Amino acid sequence: MTVSTKIVLRGRKVCGGRAEGEALVTRQTIPGWGGVNPVQGVITETQHELRGVSFKDKILVFRGAKGSSGWSAMYHTARLAGTAPRALIFNEMTTKVALGAVVMRVPSITDLDQDPLDVIETGDWVTVDADRGIVEVVKRAP
Amino acid sequence: MNLTRQEQEMLDGRQGKATQKAMELLVRYAEALGAERFVDTRNVAGVPGSANPFLQNYYKDKGADGLDAIFSHFDLDSDELIEVPPALVPTFHLQGGADPSAWQTIGVKVEVFRNYQEREAFAASHDVGILKTCTPYLAGNVPARGEHLAWMESSAVIYANSVLGARTNTEGRESTSAAMLTGKIPDWGLHQTEYRYGTHRIDVDVNVDSVMDWGMLGYYVGDVVQERIPVVVGKYSQSEIVRLKHFGAAASSSGGVEMYHIVGVTPEADSLEMAFGPKKPLETFRYGKDEQRRVYDRLNANGSDPDVDFVMLGCPHAAIDQLREAARLLDGKKVSANCALWIFTSRAVKSQAQQEGLLSRLASAGAVLLTDTCSAFAQALPPGTKVAALDSAKQVHYLPAILGIQAWFGTTSDCITAAITGRWTGERP
Numbered sequence: 001m002t003v004s005t006k007i008v009l010r011g012r013k014v015c016g017g018r019a020e021g022e023a024l025v026t027r028q029t030i031p032g033w034g035g036v037n038p039v040q041g042v043i044t045e046t047q048h049e050l051r052g053v054s055f056k057d058k059i060l061v062f063r064g065a066k067g068s069s070g071w072s073a074m075y076h077t078a079r080l081a082g083t084a085p086r087a088l089i090f091n092e093m094t095t096k097v098a099l100g101a102v103v104m105r106v107p108s109i110t111d112l113d114q115d116p117l118d119v120i121e122t123g124d125w126v127t128v129d130a131d132r133g134i135v136e137v138v139k140r141a142p
Numbered sequence: 143m144n145l146t147r148q149e150q151e152m153l154d155g156r157q158g159k160a161t162q163k164a165m166e167l168l169v170r171y172a173e174a175l176g177a178e179r180f181v182d183t184r185n186v187a188g189v190p191g192s193a194n195p196f197l198q199n200y201y202k203d204k205g206a207d208g209l210d211a212i213f214s215h216f217d218l219d220s221d222e223l224i225e226v227p228p229a230l231v232p233t234f235h236l237q238g239g240a241d242p243s244a245w246q247t248i249g250v251k252v253e254v255f256r257n258y259q260e261r262e263a264f265a266a267s268h269d270v271g272i273l274k275t276c277t278p279y280l281a282g283n284v285p286a287r288g289e290h291l292a293w294m295e296s297s298a299v300i301y302a303n304s305v306l307g308a309r310t311n312t313e314g315r316e317s318t319s320a321a322m323l324t325g326k327i328p329d330w331g332l333h334q335t336e337y338r339y340g341t342h343r344i345d346v347d348v349n350v351d352s353v354m355d356w357g358m359l360g361y362y363v364g365d366v367v368q369e370r371i372p373v374v375v376g377k378y379s380q381s382e383i384v385r386l387k388h389f390g391a392a393a394s395s396s397g398g399v400e401m402y403h404i405v406g407v408t409p410e411a412d413s414l415e416m417a418f419g420p421k422k423p424l425e426t427f428r429y430g431k432d433e434q435r436r437v438y439d440r441l442n443a444n445g446s447d448p449d450v451d452f453v454m455l456g457c458p459h460a461a462i463d464q465l466r467e468a469a470r471l472l473d474g475k476k477v478s479a480n481c482a483l484w485i486f487t488s489r490a491v492k493s494q495a496q497q498e499g500l501l502s503r504l505a506s507a508g509a510v511l512l513t514d515t516c517s518a519f520a521q522a523l524p525p526g527t528k529v530a531a532l533d534s535a536k537q538v539h540y541l542p543a544i545l546g547i548q549a550w551f552g553t554t555s556d557c558i559t560a561a562i563t564g565r566w567t568g569e570r571p
Contacts, residue, residue, distance in 0.1 A: 046543045077197070094398065100314070
């Protein structure tokens with residue numbers, strides 16, 4: 001008999017709502033204008049570790065936002081194009097990521113009690129209950 | 143959130159539907175940040191109501207192609223269509239669209255240009271000042287020290303905070319448009335004194351003189367501090383507007399720097415103690431010859447072919463002094479038949495250049511002066527461009543990545559020489 005263990009993290013709601021999906025994790029900050037193609041839902045910055053990777057329907061786990069003030073408009077456009085992530089989990093609060101999360105209208109959490117970049121790996125199954133500030137992680141089968 | 147009576151009235155819809163929708167967005171944004179209150183602003187710089195072809199078509203397909211649709215649904219993120227009132231507080235339009243006198247030069251199609259004109263007329267008719275530049279501070283909007291702003295454009299935000307001592311976070315499209323209708327922005331981050339002190343110390347131990355030198359220093363600083371606040375310590379022969387403009391633009395591109403201090407130069411850094419306030423530097427970095435050379439090599443990593451077919455100056459938009467310098471370097475010479483030279487600036491500075499005769503001096507040498515946008519922003523190059531030469535660390539950070547071309551980085555003089563000869567001869571410092 002196997003028992004699937006869940007890891008539970010607690011943090012602060014940025015935007016409310018509940019979503020689940022597969023994690024996409026990066027320790028790097030995520031670019032906005034000039035480093036992302038919102039219509040395709042893909043990071044394009046030449047030196048980024050997620051270059052060419054799609055964030056569509058993922059639970060995006062990342063350090064924070066960087067670059068241009070066009071950050072929110074890019075991810076807002078991604079929402080309209082249907083390529084936005086399902087939820088955001090991030091460490092560093094900035095005006096870019098806050099406004100981006102608001103206009104993407106996805107559940108978002110920050111200030112977690114453990115570093116999500118240490119706990120969550122790409123491919124893990126993650127549930128975000130932003131209203132309660134709870135993230136549940138089921139590790140991907142090895 | 144603690145709302146004042148006026149803010150609560152705005153949220154309750156007692157000041158109209160548009161103000162209510164703007165306030166709803168600002169409250170969602172402030173709560174996301176964890177802000178407790180708003181601060182009043184009477185200086186907003188954004189891109190209200192502008193639209194690229196994707197947005198234009200998206201809302202048209204949804205049957206929402208009236209003039210107010212994009213502002214309602216995108217700027218204010220409102221599901222409801224509202225009638226957009228004029229700006230409540232002084233608001234300015236930053237870069238965007240295409241030069242109205244030379245849109246064909248940058249390859250804009252006529253229907254797209256007509257759309258830009260329509261969006262510009264929409265903004266102007268809502269009392270938005272049409273600056274069409276990333277350098278509002280060189281085009282008539284120079285905030286005072288301590289003034290609270292709601293500005294977009296990372297290179298303008300860092301200039302306003304650091305050089306002018308005004309207070310703004312890096313705002314976005316939606317928050318600036320909401321501020322335009324309410325005069326409110328979350329009181330968070332750089333609006334508050336305790337978040338304006340330095341966090342990292344940079345000791346400069348190499349000669350920093352030219353615009354290129356300042357760009358390299360900025361690129362280094364942004365890379366090492368990311369979104370924190372650097373305090374730069376060193377000796378400089380010149381630290382005027384143009385150099386600080388290039389320094390800040392670079393630091394906000396390689397990192398997310400929104401504020402810096404240069405001891406003895408910027409207004410909140412008369413001394414090291416003043417720059418750090420009650421804080422101690424988290425880390426100290428030394429910028430010497432080796433660091434400078436590494437930055438130079440990194441900024442030239444996308445250049446290999448010495449045959450240059452495109453030179454772009456004016457990132458951020460050129461100041462009048464930079465146009466004068468370009469005209470001087472070009473006097474009696476011609477841009478090579480194998481090369482194009484585009485210089486981007488604001489409409490205000492172009493108008494001054496025209497009156498000073500600089501425009502005709504530049505034109506007779508074969509240089510093209512353009513306004514409203516830049517190559518990276520408009521994704522516009524002369525047809526067939528393979529190798530560009532640039533004097534801006536910010537532009538060289540973005541342009542090869544966005545358009546897949548080679549690019550050299552050097553001094554303004556290196557770039558003008560390349561435009562005249564069609565060859566890159568810039569040298570590593």
